Amino acid sequence: MSTSAIRLNALQMAQNRPKVNVDLPSDKISDYFGSQVFGDKAMKAHLSKEAYKAIRAARETGEKIDRDLAEQVAAGMRQWAVTKGVTHYTHWFQPLTGTTAEKHDAFFDPISDTESVEKFTGSALVQQEPDASSFPSGGLRNTFEARGYTAWDPSSPVFIVDNKIGKTLCIPTIFVSYTGEALDYKAPLLKSLHALESAALDVCRYFDKNVKKVQATLGIEQEYFLIDEALYNARPDLVITGRTLFGYSAAKGQQLEDHYFGSIPERIFAYMLDFETEALKLGIPLKTRHNEVAPGQFECAPNFEDINLAIDHNQLLMDVMEKIARRHGLKVLFHEKPFAGINGSGKHNNWSMGTDTGVNLLSPGNTPNKNMQFLTFFVNVIKAVHDYPDLLRASIASTENEHRLGANEAPPSIISVFIGSQLTGVLHEIESNKTKKAEGKAESIQFPRIPEILLDNTDRNRTSPFAFTGNKFEFRAVGSSANSASPMIVLNTIVANQLREFQTALDALLKKGTKLDAAIIQILRGYIKASKNILFEGNGYGDEWKKEAEKRGLKNITEVPNALMAYVDDAALKLFESNGVLSAKEVHARYEILVEEFTKKIQIESRVMGDITNTNIIPSAVSYQLKLADVSGKMKELGMKKDTYEVYVRTIEEISGYVTALKRLVFEMVEARKRANHEEDVVQRAHLYCYEVKPYFQEIRYLADKLERIIENECWQLPKYRELLFLR
Secondary structure (H helix, E strand, O other): OHHHHHHHHHHHEEEOOOOOOOOOOOHHHOOOOOEEEHHHHHHHOOHHHHHHHHHHHHHHOOOOOOOHHHHHHHHHHHHHHHOOOOOEEEEEOOOOOOOEOOOOOEEEEEEOOOOEEEOOOOHHEEEEEEEHHOOOOOOOOOOOEEEEEEEOOOOOOOEEOOOOEEEEEEEEEEEEEOOOOOOHHHHHHHHHHHHHHHHHHHHHOOOOOOOOEEEEEEEEEEEEEEHHHHHOOHHHHHHHOOOOOOOOOOOOOOOOOOOOOOOHHHHHHHHHHHHHHHHHHOOOEEEEEEEEEOOOOOEEOOOOOOOHHHHHHHHHHHHHHHHHOOOOOOOEEEOOOOOOOOOOOOEEEEEEEEEOOOOOOOOOOOOOHHHHHHHHHHHHHHHHHEEEEEEEEHOOOOOHHHOOOOOOOOOOOOEEEOOHHHHHHHHHHHOOOOOOOOOOOOOOEEEOOOEEEOOOOOOOOOOOOHHHHHHHEEHHHHHHOOOHHHHHHHHHHHHHHHHHHHHHHHHHHHHHHHHHHHHHHHHHHHHHHHHHHOOOOOOOHHHHHHHHHHHHHHOOOOOHHHHHHHHHOOHHHHHHHHOOOOOHHHHHHHHHHHHHHHHHHHHHHHHHHHHHHHHHHHHHHHHHHHHHHHHHHHHOOOOOOOOHHHHHHHHHHHHHHHHHHHHHHHHHHHHHHHHHHOOOOOHHHHHHHHHHHHHHHHHHHHHHHHHHOOOHEEEEEEOOHHOOOOOO
């Protein structure tokens, strides 16, 4: 089969997909929510009271579980899992590859040549030993030093993954090296949460002595694209890099804005229903589904959860979505910018803190200027972002996300904070020491026959990377394929650090005899004055903001290697070490991993771009040229007028010009890549790929996309945007 026939055959397959029926376990979600989770109900049924209390204590207060009790827990887990048809278990962890990892072992122990027993020990639950040398370590481990440990995280429930051909008990774990350094996202995340919640608790007790626990929460909105699997497989750039390196924009994109919140196509709805059902069984509290802005783009969102669990659930959700997509003949794309010319995808991280007494620490109430506890936490978060904007920028930096940031669909690379006009006024009152009369009932919008529409205390600014949205901060700049632990580690740590600084300053004033409220206002007034340049209410997409941000001293870091340097700044290293989140050695290792990842991804894209140009695009051009030459030659033989066939000759010449230029550019790109590969220094190599190899991508694409507009449809080998995006 010719390569152009592969495209046409893929189109036919996409158009003739059989309908996939989705059987729901019950008409009520509550009947099956969490049915595949070793949660409270299952633990009470299969554990002793002592073991159950130990797990509850581990989750609620962080107490360690005794090894002897772990034996009881393991026995109960195995008993529950076997009743569900499970045969294997795995430690499920999140290495620095950006994906999840697992190694399956059977509940099986031979006792003779012909006999065996089902077995799962406490030691197998608590600890295992995957090969640490085969995962990214940034030099923490030598290749010949293989030992690493996964260790059970009791705060995240064990769950069962059902692949329809087998079931596996998955145990969330951290992953550390033999020498104790973190080799994953979860370990430093847990440390950052401990630092944040401890600092927040100490500050809360100035206002309420009864508070015993503060919990940081997160709600992750997940955007994604769906395309037909056959069309996906006919695009080698999508298969290998996750995005289209070529492709001329379809005549209709998102300009009519008719896809956003539109009626969900039946095939897509069936897929959504299917993956949501599986996710709900796993205890992932999915609440929302809708069409997004770009054609072929969608979003799902859960309820708020503890940050650690929310991130575990998001990583698990992406895996479930990919597996379920295959049942429906679909491919889900989490790449931040799989298609040029239309919106990319993000992962909006809605972050807040609450107490065990039921108080949301970021809820202003009807009178935020009188809510001293809210103001304390609100202003300290802003001050933390002001002091470490480059570190927050580094936490979202990736090869994929750079295509999306600032592209009129996502926040720009400049870190700023949006708080809305009402709270801007409140902060101005505190700074100027001029108070107004407290607000009464929230304003509303009135329409005939319609219940009154209550207004929130802020509008929404989709151009802001870090926006206050009523009772939480929304970090909108996180990429759709990212592990949210990366930005949350930074956010938790900088806020914890800031709260400790606030506590130190407050204690000093209280010792001098200053009253509590007066001391707090005095400190907050200083913070507001110091950090107000990070506040921005306007259009983050405009060039005016770039100029204004520069005047304010806010950086616009657009390239990944430059953004990542913030990790190894002296202030960042001190921040992580002083808060017990990461050692300097661990931070340097992560920096090296991220820099190398950037280089490798650009290298892969460069290779794919060269291969497709030489083996797909240029052959398509030559095939069409031969067709045109044959037609023009026959017309000339028939004695037709010159101007009737000369148009074909001119088209042949036009194509030849593009092909010649493409050949030259690909050759130059390969030479630039070779020069970069000879550079031994990791950072310098990344910069060479960034500034000497990557610039060729747009030039090569421009010429290839010109050819797509000229070459006969039947000769073109790659599925086009109009075929990929408008799936029904």
